[in-house]
Amino acid sequence: QKEVEQNSGPLSVPEGAIASLNCTYSDRGSQSFFWYRQYSGKSPELIMFIYSNGDKEDGRFTAQLNKASQYVSLLIRDSQPSDSATYLCAVNTYPLSNFGNEKLTFGTGTRLTIIP
Amino acid sequence: DTAVSQTPKYLVTQMGNDKSIKCEQNLGHDTMYWYKQDSKKFLKIMFSYNNKELIINETVPNRFSPKSPDKAHLNLHINSLELGDSAVYFCASSTGDTSYEQYFGPGTRLTVT
Numbered sequence: 042q043k044e045v046e047q048n049s050g051p052l053s054v055p056e057g058a059i060a061s062l063n064c065t066y067s068d069r070g071s072q073s074f075f076w077y078r079q080y081s082g083k084s085p086e087l088i089m090f091i092y093s094n095g096d097k098e099d100g101r102f103t104a105q106l107n108k109a110s111q112y113v114s115l116l117i118r119d120s121q122p123s124d125s126a127t128y129l130c131a132v133n134t135y136p137l138s139n140f141g142n143e144k145l146t147f148g149t150g151t152r153l154t155i156i157p
Numbered sequence: 158d159t160a161v162s163q164t165p166k167y168l169v170t171q172m173g174n175d176k177s178i179k180c181e182q183n184l185g186h187d188t189m190y191w192y193k194q195d196s197k198k199f200l201k202i203m204f205s206y207n208n209k210e211l212i213i214n215e216t217v218p219n220r221f222s223p224k225s226p227d228k229a230h231l232n233l234h235i236n237s238l239e240l241g242d243s244a245v246y247f248c249a250s251s252t253g254d255t256s257y258e259q260y261f262g263p264g265t266r267l268t269v270t
Contacts, residue, residue: 075258084247084261085200127198142213143254147200 047148064130161262180248
């Protein structure tokens with residue numbers, strides 16, 4: 042079973058500090074990595090994606106990939122109360138055998154709370 | 158100008174009934190998906206269609222049947238609903254296969270009583 046693991050939290054971070062979210066994956070063949078933010082009662086919203094060719098920064102968000110250790114991280118600088126949500130890591134995974142298809146496998150999410 | 162839309166938003170029904178959820182995307186994407194998010198918030202793929210062709214069919218009971226009349230629409234029909242089917246069902250779409258970013262609809266909260 043190809044897995045994506047996240048610490049479920051809750052992770053509490055003071056407003057203005059850096060929030061660091063981590064995700065580990067088991068499929069060495071994975072090449073696409075996504076971070077989704079999900080507010081309570083809402084749908085997942087794509088906030089960052091990176092491919093196996095490096096890190097990415099977008100505003101206050103930075104996604105980093107460590108392929109050797111098989112983990113992906115999301116850093117949120119200058120954390121705001123509006124960043125309080127569950128963050129889902131997703132990785133494209135390949136079937137263990139000749140049966141099945143490539144698919145997006147999600148972690149169980151990390152609940153982030155920004156404390157004013 | 159909603160990108161991915163689903164109807165209905167809420168669905169409350171009794172065990173044994175048959176129900177359908179509809180999804181439409183106006184992003185011009187080729188691939189659409191159905192996901193199930195359970196009470197523990199775990200999001201899991203159920204089906205995927207690429208240009209009306211079924212390409213992902215996870216271990217899902219036969220009571221669930223997807224249909225894609227065209228590449229902008231993907232519906233989910235559920236027969237003989239069971240209590241365990243209660244969950245939030247999300248539709249999503251992407252430009253290509255699962256290497257590409259997926260965009261989610263607002264979800265349909267299904268409650269089976």
